[in-house]
Amino acid sequence: MVKASRLPEDRMLVEQLRLQLGNIGASVIPTILLALLLVWVLSNESNALAMRAWAGIIILIKLYLARDARRLLATEISPASARGLLMRKLVLNLIDGAAWGSLAWAALGTTTMAGNVLVLAVLAGVAGSSMSSLAPIFPAFIVFGATELIVLGSKLWTMGDPAYDALGVAAIIYSAALVGQARNGSRAARRAIGLRFENHELIERLRIETEHAQAAHRTAEDANLAKSRFLAAASHDLRQPIHAQGLFLEVLARSKLSADQYDALANARATWQASAEMLDTLLDFSRIEAGVVEPQMQVFPLQPLLNKIENELAPQADAKGIVYRSRETHAAVRSDPALVALILRNLVSNAIRYTEQGGVLVACRARGEQMLIEVWDTGIGIEPAQHQAVFREFHQLGNAERDRRKGLGLGLAIAQGLARALGQPLALVSTPGRGSVFRLALPAARAGVVAEGAAEAMPGPARMFDLRVLVIDDDESVRTGMRQLLGAWGCVCDAADSIEEAQALARAHRPGLVISDYRLRELRTGAEAIAALRAEFGADLPALLITGDTAPQRLREARATGVPLLHKPVLPSQLYRAMSAVLMGRELDSSFAGLEMRRA
Known part of the structure; x- marks a missing residue:
C-alpha cells in the first residue's frame, strides 16, 4: 500500500506543482481590483507615478503567472522536469514578493496615517492569502513571504520612527506565525496527495483483480458449460442402446427359458438396472440445473414414505453388517412427496455408503411449525472444511480411484438442489471419525389432512391393450x-x-x-x-x-x-x-x- 511518505519525491513534487498552479487563476481578478483600488485611494501628487508603476507591475506579474499556470496545467508535467519548474516557480515568487513589498516604498510616508495603515493591512492580507495558495509548495511561500517582509522592513527601517520599528517587529512575528501555518498546510497537502495516489492504486488493483476474477468466472462457466454439454451428449448416446436393451430384456423375460437362462437373464437385468440408475442420477442432476423441477405441494404422512425407503435400502445396510433403524412417526408435512423421497433416498444411501460400523438412523421431530427429518450415521464424518464441498457435483470423499460402486458423487448435490427447489434448508452437522447428521426441514401439517389423490392406489395386474x-x-x-x-x-x-x-x-x-x-x-x-x-x-x-x-x-x-x-x-x-x-x-x-x- 502506498503511503504519502513513501511516494517518490519527484512524483510528489509534480502533484504539488499542479495543485499550486491550480490556485493561481482564482486570484487574478481580486488582485487586479485591489491594485486599482489602492491606486485610486492612495495616489496623490507626490506618489501618483510610483503607485501607477507599482499597480502595472503587479497586474502584469499576476497575468503572466495565470497564463503560465494555464499552459503548464494543459501539458503533462513529467517528474524529470519537476525540479526545473520548482526553481522557476521560486524565482517568479521572489519577483512577486518583491513587487508586493515595494508597495511600502511607493505609498508609506507619502499618504495619510489612514493610508499607511491601509498599506500595512493590505501587505499583511496578501501574505496571509499567499500562505494558503502557496502552501502546497512550502519553499515558494518562504521565498515570497521573506522577500515581501525584507522589502517592507527596509522601508520601515528607513522611516526613523519607533512606531514603525515596532510595526516591523510585529511583521516579523506575524510572518513567523504564517510560516508555521504554511508548514502544516504543506504537510496536509502532501498527505492528501499521497492518499489520492493510494486510492488510485487501490482502484487500479481492484480493477485488475476484478478483471482476473471475471476472466476466471468466465473460464469456470465455459468449463461448466462444456462439462454439461459433454454429459448431455454422452448420456443421450448411452441411453439409446440401454433403453433398447431394457425393451429386449422385458420381451425375453416373457419367453420360455431354462433355469440357467433365467439366472443369466436376472444377472443381465441387474446389470441393466445399475446402468439405468447411474443415467437416472445424471438426469436428476440435469433437471435441477435446467430449473424444470416444479414441486407439487400436498399434505402427506411421513411414515409410509419412511417405510418405503427402509424396505428399499435396509438390505444394503444388512449386507454391510450395519444397523438400519427408522423411528415411527405420526407426523404429516406439506411438501412434494416424490421430491422428499428422492432427497431422503440420496441421504440414506450416502449414509450407508460411508458407514462401516454402527448404523444409520432416520428420525423425525417437531421444531415449532416445522418437522425436521434427520438422517444420522456413525460413518467417517466430514471435516469442517469439506462441509460446503460435499454438496458440489462429482465431489466424493475417500474415492480417489472413482470406484463406480461408490456412486457418481451427485447424491448430495441432488439432495441440496431439490431442497432448494422446495424452498427448505438442508443442514449438515458432522464430527470427523464419529459420524454425520443431515437435517431437512419441512412445513408441518395436521396428520389427518391428506391431499386429494395423494393416496392413489397402485394399478392392478397388467391388462392387455387393444389399440x-x-x-x-x-x-x-x-x-x-x-x-x-x-x-x-x-x-x-x-x-x-x-x-x-x-x-x-x-x-x-x-x-x-x-x-x-x-x-x-x-x-x-x-x-x-x-x-x-x-x-x-x-x-x-x-x-x-x-x-x-x-x-x-x-x-x-x-x-x-x-x-x-x-x-x-x-x-x-x-x-x-x-x-x-x-x-x-x-x-x-x-x-x-x-x-x-x-x-x-
Whole structure:
C-alpha cells in the first residue's frame, strides 16, 4: 500500500506543482481590483507615478503567472522536469514578493496615517492569502513571504520612527506565525496527495483483480458449460442402446427359458438396472440445473414414505453388517412427496455408503411449525472444511480411484438442489471419525389432512391393450424393441424413423396413441411430429414423448411442449403406466414423471 511518505519525491513534487498552479487563476481578478483600488485611494501628487508603476507591475506579474499556470496545467508535467519548474516557480515568487513589498516604498510616508495603515493591512492580507495558495509548495511561500517582509522592513527601517520599528517587529512575528501555518498546510497537502495516489492504486488493483476474477468466472462457466454439454451428449448416446436393451430384456423375460437362462437373464437385468440408475442420477442432476423441477405441494404422512425407503435400502445396510433403524412417526408435512423421497433416498444411501460400523438412523421431530427429518450415521464424518464441498457435483470423499460402486458423487448435490427447489434448508452437522447428521426441514401439517389423490392406489395386474400405436424413433434397435414389447401387450405397432413416414403410416392406419422420441433426424423433434399428427387427426390424439437428452435447454424445450415426457432408459412398467394414464386422460407429473416407478 502506498503511503504519502513513501511516494517518490519527484512524483510528489509534480502533484504539488499542479495543485499550486491550480490556485493561481482564482486570484487574478481580486488582485487586479485591489491594485486599482489602492491606486485610486492612495495616489496623490507626490506618489501618483510610483503607485501607477507599482499597480502595472503587479497586474502584469499576476497575468503572466495565470497564463503560465494555464499552459503548464494543459501539458503533462513529467517528474524529470519537476525540479526545473520548482526553481522557476521560486524565482517568479521572489519577483512577486518583491513587487508586493515595494508597495511600502511607493505609498508609506507619502499618504495619510489612514493610508499607511491601509498599506500595512493590505501587505499583511496578501501574505496571509499567499500562505494558503502557496502552501502546497512550502519553499515558494518562504521565498515570497521573506522577500515581501525584507522589502517592507527596509522601508520601515528607513522611516526613523519607533512606531514603525515596532510595526516591523510585529511583521516579523506575524510572518513567523504564517510560516508555521504554511508548514502544516504543506504537510496536509502532501498527505492528501499521497492518499489520492493510494486510492488510485487501490482502484487500479481492484480493477485488475476484478478483471482476473471475471476472466476466471468466465473460464469456470465455459468449463461448466462444456462439462454439461459433454454429459448431455454422452448420456443421450448411452441411453439409446440401454433403453433398447431394457425393451429386449422385458420381451425375453416373457419367453420360455431354462433355469440357467433365467439366472443369466436376472444377472443381465441387474446389470441393466445399475446402468439405468447411474443415467437416472445424471438426469436428476440435469433437471435441477435446467430449473424444470416444479414441486407439487400436498399434505402427506411421513411414515409410509419412511417405510418405503427402509424396505428399499435396509438390505444394503444388512449386507454391510450395519444397523438400519427408522423411528415411527405420526407426523404429516406439506411438501412434494416424490421430491422428499428422492432427497431422503440420496441421504440414506450416502449414509450407508460411508458407514462401516454402527448404523444409520432416520428420525423425525417437531421444531415449532416445522418437522425436521434427520438422517444420522456413525460413518467417517466430514471435516469442517469439506462441509460446503460435499454438496458440489462429482465431489466424493475417500474415492480417489472413482470406484463406480461408490456412486457418481451427485447424491448430495441432488439432495441440496431439490431442497432448494422446495424452498427448505438442508443442514449438515458432522464430527470427523464419529459420524454425520443431515437435517431437512419441512412445513408441518395436521396428520389427518391428506391431499386429494395423494393416496392413489397402485394399478392392478397388467391388462392387455387393444389399440394401434405409432412409434417414431430414428434408432432401429429402439423401434424393434418397441414393436416386440408393445406386441406382447396386445398392441398393433407401426414404427417410423421420420415425421414424413409417420404421417404416411398414420394416414394408412389411424393410430390410437403416438410414442415419439424427442430428438429426431435433421434437427427435428418429436414435439413437431406430434403437433403435425394432431393437426391432421385432432388435438385429442393421445401422445407420449421419450427423450435421452439431459441438456438443460433440451429439457426445458421438451417440457414446454405440454406432452407427457418420459426419460430413457424407460422401465417397461413405467411405460405401461404412462400409456394407461394417457389413454385414461390422466396427467403425469411433468417435473419428475415416473420417478417413483423408476426407483421402485
